[in-house]
Amino acid sequence: MEIHHDAHGGRGRFASGGGEETAEMTYHMRGETVVVFDHTFVPPALRGRRLAEQLVAAGVEWAKAEGLRIVPQCSYVAALFQRRPDYRALQAEA
Numbered sequence: 087m088e089i090h091h092d093a094h095g096g097r098g099r100f101a102s103g104g105g106e107e108t109a110e111m112t113y114h115m116r117g118e119t120v121v122v123f124d125h126t127f128v129p130p131a132l133r134g135r136r137l138a139e140q141l142v143a144a145g146v147e148w149a150k151a152e153g154l155r156i157v158p159q160c161s162y163v164a165a166l167f168q169r170r171p172d173y174r175a176l177q178a179e180a
Contacts, residue, residue, distance in 0.1 A: 087137065089144045100141045100148075107131055111141040111163070120178045121149050122157040142166055146173055 087102040087109075101110040109128040113121050123145055126138045142163055149156050155178030158164040167173045 087132075087135075087140075089141060091144065091148060100144045102137055102141065103129075103132060109137040109141060111138070111145055111160070113145065116157065119154055120157060121145075121154045122159050123163045124159045126160050126162045138162055139166065142173075146176065149176060 089100055089102045091100050092098055096115040097113070099110045099112040101108050103109055107129055109132050110126070111123060112125045113123050116122050123142065126141060128135075128137050146156065154176075156167075156173075156176045157178050157180050158167045158173075159180070167177060
């Protein structure tokens with residue numbers, strides 16, 4: 087599935103799907119150099135496709151390209167950061 091990035095007013099999301107069948111990871115900015123990944127959601131009909139992991143990967147690539155550090159506030163994102171040393175290198179203090 088294709089992932090879209092929408093951002094406005096210091097908040098944004100990476101999303102896939104549409105309508106009630108939308109998987110998303112939301113974030114908000116903390117200052118100019120830190121992004122907080124605060125929530126992931128995958129509707130039941132889309133589960134089992136590793137969509138949440140793909141959304142986080144898209145967010146990490148975006149943050150890396152923008153020179154941002156990441157706070158993995160969402161429990162899913164935090165668990166993924168624990169498994170991925172390459173992600174932990176971008177982690178900011180909570």
